[in-house]
Amino acid sequence: MNLIKIPEELSGLAKLSKQELVEELGIEVFRAVLLNIFLGKNVRNFTEALTRNRLLQSNIALWKFFCEQKKLGVSPLDLIPVAKEKLLNGRLSPKDRAVYEWLVAMTNKQTQNVLRKSHDKEFDDLTQATLEMLDKELLEGHSYISHGAIFGEEGVAFTFKEMCWISLVLGSQTLTIRGSEKSLHGKYFEKLILGSIFQILGLKLLEVEDISQNGFWLSSQNEDRREADGTIVNDNVGIRVDIGFIGPGNSEITLDKVSRFTKFDEISGKQYEMSTIVIVDTLGEKSKARELAKKIEGEIICMSDPNWVLELAEQVSEKLSINNPFKDVLAENLEDYLSEKLKTLDLDRLINY
Template identity: 35%
Template sequence: MAKKISDFVPELGVELSSYKGSELIDRIGEEVVKNVVSSVLCGENVRSLTESLTRRRLMLSNAAMLVTFLKASNQIESLVGKSAKMIAEELATKRLSKEKKLYLTWLAGLTEKSIQNVLRGNEQEELKQYLEELGKLLKESAQKADSSFGNLSGTLKLGKEENSISWESIMFLFTAIGAQTLAIRGSEKSMYGKLFEKFILGSVLSILGFQRIDPKESTKSDKVFWMSQRENKRESDATLLLKAGIGVRFDIGFIGPGNSEISLDKVSRFEREMEYGRQTHYMTTVIIVDRIGQNSRIKELASAINGEIVQMSMSYWVKEVAQILKDKINFTHAITKMTNEESLNFVREQMKKVNLQDFL
């Protein structure tokens, strides 16, 4: 039976190519995730904290791509020249797993998003035409590199197998690794953003003594909150009720100083009232962002619609949230009377009691 490129994708590559955010805790451990959340609650940057997780996945994924390329090259004669036809045929196979199809699209220099933008869908004829053009570009680029830099030759050895390399083959590999890196970075940014927004917001409200409920199953209204409320045009990442008739909507996003208009959009989309159970609750709004530019007027604009913006880059922002709740809805908590350092120690200790699985 003829060998297919997808036959050579290693198991580790399959595992790392795609996974859901709900699997994150199982994959890297709850203690690691809790440490990241705890650090963000004390003012550290979530992006820098998750970067090491992304880099680890990328390094191992790139290694798996290299192994795929070397093993396929060893078993399939003139792999680069045949790749266009083989990738098109394999992607058309319905029995192929999603993960292996991802690998094939990366080998073609594509991500799932670029399939939509470049090919305007994954129709067979468009893909075939793209792959034929890619083959021509590889040949032309290899010739240009050869004339500009000199002949590239040698072998790469994996285990006992040796593989000859050339400009064309190495450019084919670089194209695949580039697409793979772009796709994984994009998915990680989205996944970590959505996931840690839930973890961070849920943890803050739990630490402040509010109980998470499911609003579809509970009508409890004293010191409760729920996640991701969608109702007509009103939208929030979390909704908190101190008691019947009084509550706060929260929205969170890792928005930097260069995206102030997004913060404004978040502020302006909330209404002042919300229906829950049989009662109308009068709401204020708290927007939590990474940081705000030095000369930004967003805080004043938010205040004009009875909203507040909190920056996670400030070390004592959890204490600030508690103070806002005290000022806005007369919520009382011991953290508001603690020193700044005491508040950080309190947050770290309380994080040990938080169950992050509740927020998935």
């Protein structure tokens, strides 16, 4: 049984890189999504569809794997010790490791937080307690529970206990993929949004902390400063920009982003007078984040506003005392203007920045 091999179609969906996603969808899809974001439309309509598609494919691949194993006489419960042995002693790729974690109804984060360092004994205790819960439910005599096979097709049949365990495995799979998708989309869209709009504003994309010329870089962090998603420098003035798809229920995160940076900063040995701009998805109607941000000379811009790009352009041009290329663009012409500008940008460079 130790020779069980995880199907490539299943492990391939466990972890997905941004490059794999770009190759699958094509760069023009991202150009179209960026235009929608710049016009105030909800990026989650796009990312949620991608997430559900990956989840469905992964669910089907996992179910197929369980059925094929059951045809060979291997129950989902029989896979628990096999997966445990692989996790403890096997040399696994990140993709395969994720699947073996699912088979024991865990995720990587749960393995770290729940089991801590004692993966052997604590895992056995947790698994045994879970199986005892399932046995207890069987003894309750629920009218909808069959004590025989409850699913049968082409010689495959699962008991209620096995189906309950499969549901836990599917739950772990869902947590992993949704967490992976959130991280993946956040990372590349943050760079795509900031990198694109800054270049449309006429700013030059630089290497991190390159102050030999005016321009911007993305995702900077060192030992002395908190990370910024984007940093703009112009002579002796700079702007730290943070972006996040933060909704109205997370105003405290928005405020933390506004207040994390200092008024003056040293970058590559040069002093800069800094200001802060935080870009979020939406703010609640009663949120005081904007007023509190003003007190510490920070600005909050909401991507749900159809004209948020115009507001950003105004803020950046005023803070840096530079030309605003949007100043003569009418709201009704904004979509055409942005569409033409996006065609000139190298999105591959931003994705791989």
